[in-house]
Amino acid sequence: MLTLNVNAKSRQYKINIKRGILEKLGDHIKLLYKGKRLLVITDTNVSRLYKEKIDRTLSEYFKVDFIEVEPGESSKSFKTMEICCEKLAQLNITRSDLIVAFGGGVVGDLAGFISATYLRGVDFIQVPTTLLSQVDSSVGGKVAINLESGKNLVGNFYQPKAVFIDPDLLSTLDEKYFSDGMAEVIKYGCIRDEKLFNNLKECTDINKIIEEIIYTCCEIKADVVGEDELDKGIRMILNFGHTIGHGIEKVFDYKKYSHGEAVAIGMYVISKNSEKLGLTKMGTADEIKNLLEKYNLSYELPVVEEKNLIDAIKKDKKRTGEYLKIILLKEIGNCYIKKIKSDEIKNYI
């Protein structure tokens, strides 16, 4: 088993990565939780595929209840949260019980936010089931739901008690969701790890090395979160490609481009333009482009009214007043934060 420590100020915990770990989840949870009850929050897709398996291992030691939500972004809502919290209350879940978030980023964010707020905080464990959630959303403690006005606008920083990652679960994941996660994997290589970038370039079968890849990504995220849990400084580097990416997602009303697809374009476009401005080593954007293509991700900015895209970017919640902080690469594996006037973003798209 590969393990990693996350040393966030509010809580220290372990990320455990192992093929097939789901089947032994009960044994692992038993070591860090002395209570008797578990409440698993999942979505109906994940439940259909894995409920029996997770129930079998957890029921060896605990009384287990399940809450299943509809798959998809719309479940990150006050409505779904309210329904879930009512169920928790009906089931008499107390502060000494444990919640298990079993699903992709949607389930992780929703179950995490419920855990952070129900009875003012119940411990929870992340068992992420998509590549994106295994390399990104399950680590670092950002939990949230959406508003009509925008994504992730209501949330908290609330670290899990542990994260258990089973790469075997990815075998049932739709290819498009796998590619989505690959955009974040490529991002980690770009900002911090040239070796990871080169491994991705050279490998002929990603599935064979996926366990190490997930470990490396989690290691980078854990390192950054350990330094800046509350996203006031260095954690911003995880936003490479996201400023333009969020703009693209928003302009197309979150329908045409998934998060990973939009981030992929964002990483290429910002690097191409920062090369032109002499801020990034020549050839970097092409390297990114080649890797994105290899993992079935597009890189070209879609046809879009420039003003609309700029407006969408300027509304990003990461903006501070008249300024935007963007992440640029010096070269692959080496990034920095640059503060620009909001209007200057047009030079980067």
Ligand SMILES: NC(=O)c1ccc[n+]([C@@H]2O[C@H](COP(=O)([O-])OP(=O)(O)OC[C@H]3O[C@@H](n4cnc5c(N)ncnc54)[C@H](O)[C@@H]3O)[C@@H](O)[C@H]2O)c1
């Ligand atoms: N908290 C954070 O730090 C953070 C970071 C990045 C993204 N996010 C959030 O993550 C969410 C996206 O997460 P996601 O990409 O995992 O999407 P998701 O949770 O919607 O999962 C994608 C789809 O795959 C299905 N699925 C999940 N696991 C499966 C499996 N093993 N086999 C087959 N199907 C499976 C789901 O039912 C769903 O239909 C967004 O809401 C985003 O805001 C949060």
Ligand SMILES: [Zn+2]
């Ligand atoms: Zn992202």
